[in-house]
Amino acid sequence: MSSQSTVTRFISNPKTVAIVGCPFSGGQGKPGVDHGPIRLVEEGLPKQLEELGWKVHFDGHHQFEEISAENDPPIGKLKNPRCVSRVCEAVAKAVGDHAKKGQLPLTLGGDHSLAMGTISGTLDQYPDACVVWVDAHADINTPETTDSGNIHGMPVSFLLGLGEKIPEFSWIKPTLKPSRLVYIGLRDVDAGEKRILKENGIKAFSMHEVDKYGIGKVVEMALDHVNPNRDRPIHLSFDVDALDPTVAPSTGTPVRGGLTFREGHYICEEIYETGCLVAVDIMEVNPSLAEPDAVKQTVAVGCSLARSALGETLL
Ligand SMILES: NC(=[NH2+])NCCC[C@H](N)C(=O)O
Ligand SMILES: [Mn+2]
Ligand SMILES: [Mn+2]
Numbered sequence: 001m002s003s004q005s006t007v008t009r010f011i012s013n014p015k016t017v018a019i020v021g022c023p024f025s026g027g028q029g030k031p032g033v034d035h036g037p038i039r040l041v042e043e044g045l046p047k048q049l050e051e052l053g054w055k056v057h058f059d060g061h062h063q064f065e066e067i068s069a070e071n072d073p074p075i076g077k078l079k080n081p082r083c084v085s086r087v088c089e090a091v092a093k094a095v096g097d098h099a100k101k102g103q104l105p106l107t108l109g110g111d112h113s114l115a116m117g118t119i120s121g122t123l124d125q126y127p128d129a130c131v132v133w134v135d136a137h138a139d140i141n142t143p144e145t146t147d148s149g150n151i152h153g154m155p156v157s158f159l160l161g162l163g164e165k166i167p168e169f170s171w172i173k174p175t176l177k178p179s180r181l182v183y184i185g186l187r188d189v190d191a192g193e194k195r196i197l198k199e200n201g202i203k204a205f206s207m208h209e210v211d212k213y214g215i216g217k218v219v220e221m222a223l224d225h226v227n228p229n230r231d232r233p234i235h236l237s238f239d240v241d242a243l244d245p246t247v248a249p250s251t252g253t254p255v256r257g258g259l260t261f262r263e264g265h266y267i268c269e270e271i272y273e274t275g276c277l278v279a280v281d282i283m284e285v286n287p288s289l290a291e292p293d294a295v296k297q298t299v300a301v302g303c304s305l306a307r308s309a310l311g312e313t314l315l
Pocket of ligand 3: 112135137139152239
């Protein structure tokens with residue numbers, strides 16, 4: 001099937017991808033992840049997407065400097081809470097506005113706390129959307145269960161409305177239902193997170209299931225769970241640390257035993273093929289954490305994941 005022939009059910013013609021560049025690192029402690037989106041764009045991602053037949057809307061990266069400069073003491077364990085909240089609120093608005101116009105927002109992170117914003121924006125336009133979260137981590141800690149206090153380990157709990165309510169985050173409508181969420185690639189899940197996944201009956205395919213069934217079957221089972229008739233909008237949130245560190249080394253919280261290059265791309269290709277994709281996040285590319293060649297490799301992989309999700313085929 002050629003890249004142009006898949007009908008994108010929810011995206012208007014001419015099909016337009018809106019790149020939402022989010023140079024933001026406040027959801028975790030390592031500097032550099034705010035340079036991820038800049039490197040992905042410099043690598044030529046906008047042009048690559050044009051070559052796939054998309055109209056590309058990109059008018060520069062978001063400027064979060066002003067928000068990030070503010071004094072922001074912890075709330076309980078949460079680090080940079082006001083700053084993360086305000087940035088994510090702005091991102092929710094940007095993603096929601098693009099979605100409203102029938103465009104497909106492609107958000108480039110930045111750390112994964114941004115998904116509070118991207119998924120809020122998607123759910124605003126598509127209340128029945130489901131989320132495929134590809135990650136080594138579940139990012140579902142609550143203010144009570146978090147050890148690190150890093151909000152990039154918590155966005156999913158905020159979207160589901162779990163845990164203590166923090167007034168600073170009251171703009172989030174916790175409308176994501178546990179049954180509309182599925183994980184692929186997990187292998188570093190905190191004890192408290194395991195409990196939350198169980199208690200809420202959240203479907204997760206860890207690397208164990210990828211080994212056991214193969215990626216083809218896992219993606220099929222994941223989609224059968226959240227989107228049995230393949231008629232619901234899909235938000236794909238891809239943390240590059242889902243990939244093995246040999247594939248995507250330059251990221252803040254690498255965990256060995258991850259997805260191969262092909263397994264990661266296969267997930268993106270299959271989701272594109274459903275015709276239901278409405279939004280994509282490519283998160284946690286941090287160009288400061290490896291040798292130049294390994295950084296280049298990670299940035300290139302971020303771009304190729306995005307291309308696969310937007311219809312690039314092997315033949
Ligand atoms: N988006 C990520 N890379 N998250 C890593 C989270 C790690 C750990 N579970 C935490 O809560 O801090
Ligand atoms: Mn992760
Ligand atoms: Mn993550």
